Amino acid sequence: MALRNTETVTPAVAVWLAEWRSALTLWLEAGVSAPGARAREALGRLIEHPGSTHWPELRALGGCLLGEADLTSRAAALLDLITWVETAAWHFELARLDKGEETGERLLSSDYHCE
Amino acid sequence: MTLAELSPELAAWLTELDESAIIDWANRGLLRRGHKASDAAALSCSSGVPTQRLEGHTQKLTGVGFAQLECSCPATGPCHHRVALLIGLMAVAQTQPAAVSTRLPEWLEPDSERLDRRLGPAHVRRAQRLLWEGIAASVTMELNALVGTVTLERSFRVWVPRTSGLAHSTCSCGAERCVHRAVVVYSMRRQHGLFDAAATGLTLKPEQVEAVASLRQWLLVLAASGRSALTPPQIERGEALAVAARQAGLSLPATLVEGLSHLLRERAAGRDFATGELLNARLARTWLLLRAIGSRPPARPLLQLAGSGRASYQEVLGLELIAAGAEGWRTATGQEGVTVHLYAPVEERWYRITSSRKRAAAAASEWSAESAWKREYWVAGLALHELPGSRVLLERGWVSLDGRLSARDDTRVVRLAQGALPPVTRDFNELRRRFVAAAATEPLAPAPRWPLLLQIPPDINAALVENQWWRLPLAGGFCAAIPLDSAFNGEKRRGFESLLDSLSADALLFGRLFTMGGELLIDPIGIYQPEEGAWRSATLKP
Numbered sequence: 001m002a003l004r005n006t007e008t009v010t011p012a013v014a015v016w017l018a019e020w021r022s023a024l025t026l027w028l029e030a031g032v033s034a035p036g037a038r039a040r041e042a043l044g045r046l047i048e049h050p051g052s053t054h055w056p057e058l059r060a061l062g063g064c065l066l067g068e069a070d071l072t073s074r075a076a077a078l079l080d081l082i083t084w085v086e087t088a089a090w091h092f093e094l095a096r097l098d099k100g101e102e103t104g105e106r107l108l109s110s111d112y113h114c115e
Numbered sequence: 116m117t118l119a120e121l122s123p124e125l126a127a128w129l130t131e132l133d134e135s136a137i138i139d140w141a142n143r144g145l146l147r148r149g150h151k152a153s154d155a156a157a158l159s160c161s162s163g164v165p166t167q168r169l170e171g172h173t174q175k176l177t178g179v180g181f182a183q184l185e186c187s188c189p190a191t192g193p194c195h196h197r198v199a200l201l202i203g204l205m206a207v208a209q210t211q212p213a214a215v216s217t218r219l220p221e222w223l224e225p226d227s228e229r230l231d232r233r234l235g236p237a238h239v240r241r242a243q244r245l246l247w248e249g250i251a252a253s254v255t256m257e258l259n260a261l262v263g264t265v266t267l268e269r270s271f272r273v274w275v276p277r278t279s280g281l282a283h284s285t286c287s288c289g290a291e292r293c294v295h296r297a298v299v300v301y302s303m304r305r306q307h308g309l310f311d312a313a314a315t316g317l318t319l320k321p322e323q324v325e326a327v328a329s330l331r332q333w334l335l336v337l338a339a340s341g342r343s344a345l346t347p348p349q350i351e352r353g354e355a356l357a358v359a360a361r362q363a364g365l366s367l368p369a370t371l372v373e374g375l376s377h378l379l380r381e382r383a384a385g386r387d388f389a390t391g392e393l394l395n396a397r398l399a400r401t402w403l404l405l406r407a408i409g410s411r412p413p414a415r416p417l418l419q420l421a422g423s424g425r426a427s428y429q430e431v432l433g434l435e436l437i438a439a440g441a442e443g444w445r446t447a448t449g450q451e452g453v454t455v456h457l458y459a460p461v462e463e464r465w466y467r468i469t470s471s472r473k474r475a476a477a478a479a480s481e482w483s484a485e486s487a488w489k490r491e492y493w494v495a496g497l498a499l500h501e502l503p504g505s506r507v508l509l510e511r512g513w514v515s516l517d518g519r520l521s522a523r524d525d526t527r528v529v530r531l532a533q534g535a536l537p538p539v540t541r542d543f544n545e546l547r548r549r550f551v552a553a554a555a556t557e558p559l560a561p562a563p564r565w566p567l568l569l570q571i572p573p574d575i576n577a578a579l580v581e582n583q584w585w586r587l588p589l590a591g592g593f594c595a596a597i598p599l600d601s602a603f604n605g606e607k608r609r610g611f612e613s614l615l616d617s618l619s620a621d622a623l624l625f626g627r628l629f630t631m632g633g634e635l636l637i638d639p640i641g642i643y644q645p646e647e648g649a650w651r652s653a654t655l656k657p
Contacts, residue, residue: 025391028398031341075338079402086399090562091555096633098551 127278131259141193149198242297249416263299367422438502443484443654458537503650543591611653
């Protein structure tokens with residue numbers, strides 16, 4: 001629940017993270033056993049999003065969800081993916097507090113690593 | 116007499132002996148009486164045995180160590196006569212000290228086999244597990260001895276003389292061999308690279324392994340079947356697993372899973388606050404924590420990951436505290452409580468005293484935060500509502516890793532003079548920098564919420580309501596903010612606004628700093644009115 005309209009602060013990353021969060025909320029609602037077409041489509045689009053290309057582990061986890069792995073592996077991948085995105089969002093929020101608006105673009109570049 | 120009349124071993128022991136070791140063996144009272152009596156004692160030495168006559172009794176020290184002390188008085192254990200003999204001999208040793216051995220002290224011997232036999236293998240195993248779990252001992256190698264303090268449920272002081280070693284060591288627990296000695300010795304070995312807790316091959320206890328596996332499995336079921344398909348029994352299973360995790364000493368994972376279960380139930384009931392975003396954030400933290408605990412070795416010391424269970428409270432002695440504001444609170448996950456915030460000026464750290472209940476249990480027992488505020492005591496004679504504005508000395512108490520003060524029966528608090536205030540924040544850039552640095556170091560921890568005190572500007576603007584948040588602009592670009600997401604927070608807003616209506620000059624705002632949406636905000640707790648010297652709470656009646 002952001003207090004400000006995030007688009008006026010750091011457009012690219014804020015929107016990208018918000019889209020990941022929405023997509024993963026859809027997946028968690030329905031579960032990996034039957035995610036539904038909307039959830040699959042949203043995830044597929046985000047894996048190909050330019051902002052995601054710098055993060056191979058993110059794309060690999062997304063690929064696992066969409067692939068043929070067994071149910072437990074896909075459930076673990078969803079939890080890992082949620083954890084990845086939430087941790088990235090927390091670091092992003094701190095970076096914005098610390099550095100201001102330009103941080104958004106820096107987060108998208110490959111020299112900024114979320115641990 | 117001179118030390119030269121004694122055996123080299125006894126002379127070395129007397130040179131290394133200190134009064135703290137005598138207190139650990141006898142007690143402080145006997146040391147005091149021994150000091151008074153020692154002036155009247157006549158000290159001599161015969162065949163290498165120091166002897167003394169005092170108050171009609173004869174004392175001897177027939178060898179190295181407290182166990183070799185003899186006295187003709189009726190006492191079977193330590194007495195002030197024996198203590199007086201030691202004090203007299205220590206005085207001799209101070210004027211003509213024996214040469215202290217230059218060989219490696221036994222606690223630093225590379226091969227630990229003999230050392231472990233002296234410490235006791237069972238004590239060594241327990242000490243190694245404690246160190247692996249993250250227990251910290253304070254140890255120093257003094258010229259003549261290894262000295263350390265270990266805090267388990269109480270603090271214990273260990274003294275190991277350099278030359279005569281563990282055989283003649285003392286611990287304030289009174290036992291001849293104990294886990295405290297082993298913790299101190301192994302802490303010192305770790306400092307010298309002779310012990311690596313991570314290399315011991317120790318793992319979680321079986322009940323902890325089972326608890327972590329069960330909680331992980333529960334989360335996997337949630338991810339597999341989906342939140343919307345989760346049945347009430349499946350949600351209840353999470354709560355049952357949380358109880359088992361708590362019993363296994365994993366209180367932080369237990370608390371997180373209880374919160375998740377509650378959130379799932381509220382979301383199933385269509386409550387507004389229980390959003391998918393909130394669920395994801397809680398889920399992420401729980402999953403990450405379980406992975407960190409389950410990794411070998413754990414990603415952090417286990418005590419840090421397992422949370423503040425009763426066993427992880429540490430004893431503190433002589434902690435000065437300034438009690439500031441108090442607040443009543445409710446969480447979205449069903450807990451209700453009252454908290455008094457206290458500042459330790461020497462440590463520059465905030466502590467808190469909290470009394471809380473599950474809301475359902477509170478309603479059944481007619482308990483409320485307001486009633487606790489009015490009627491409960493931290494310790495006898497010190498009611499919670501009397502604390503704000505007080506300066507107290509916690510002579511003896513217990514504190515959790517995250518700053519909660521316990522109210523155990525042995526807690527001793529003395530009220531000092533009134534009038535002190537915690538520091539007022541004036542440098543907002545520095546505050547921002549410190550907050551970000553602290554939050555970035557520990558992604559597993561809950562987002563920091565720092566108590567702080569700051570000046571309310573005289574030309575304060577009107578508050579705004581925006582996106583379901585009440586916001587009041589303050590100095591330095593900071594805002595006081597309250598989410599209007601519950602009846603409780605609505606009441607809190609009205610309570611705070613009524614405090615603002617009657618502000619005196621130079622009033623201070625007391626609140627907690629937190630971050631939301633890339634902005635630093637202050638959750639207002641109350642105000643401080645300097646003219647009256649009074650703390651007013653937004654959520655608790657005076």
